[in-house]
Amino acid sequence: MNYFNNHPIFSLGEIIISPGVSNLGIDPTSLLRRHQECDWSQMCAEDVELNKQALANGEAIVSRYHVTILMKKSVMVTIVTEEDRSLTVVFIEGEPAMMPAG
DSSP: OOSOSSSOOSOOOEEEEOHHHHTTTOOTHHHHHHHHTTOOTTSOHHHHHHHHHHHHHTOOEEEEEEEEOGGGOEEEEEEEEOTTSSEEEEEETTOOOOOOOO
């Protein structure tokens, strides 16, 4: 099975963008698309294998992307889609956990 094929492989559900990511001044759409299309090119082989297993077993899917912002500073943006595919959270490494209100 080819996991990277430019088509959404799984649903993202509700999307929550953390304040830290919002403050970066980037549009996270391309990162979300890469996550949903299983483009995990910036992850180690072990993490890619874990995501492949998560797809097959209905577990959480995690992606991490290095994003370069102003002054050539690089930050790590993490995207997590929950097991039931009802929620996807985009945040910067080290930010407090984000949960939907209500």
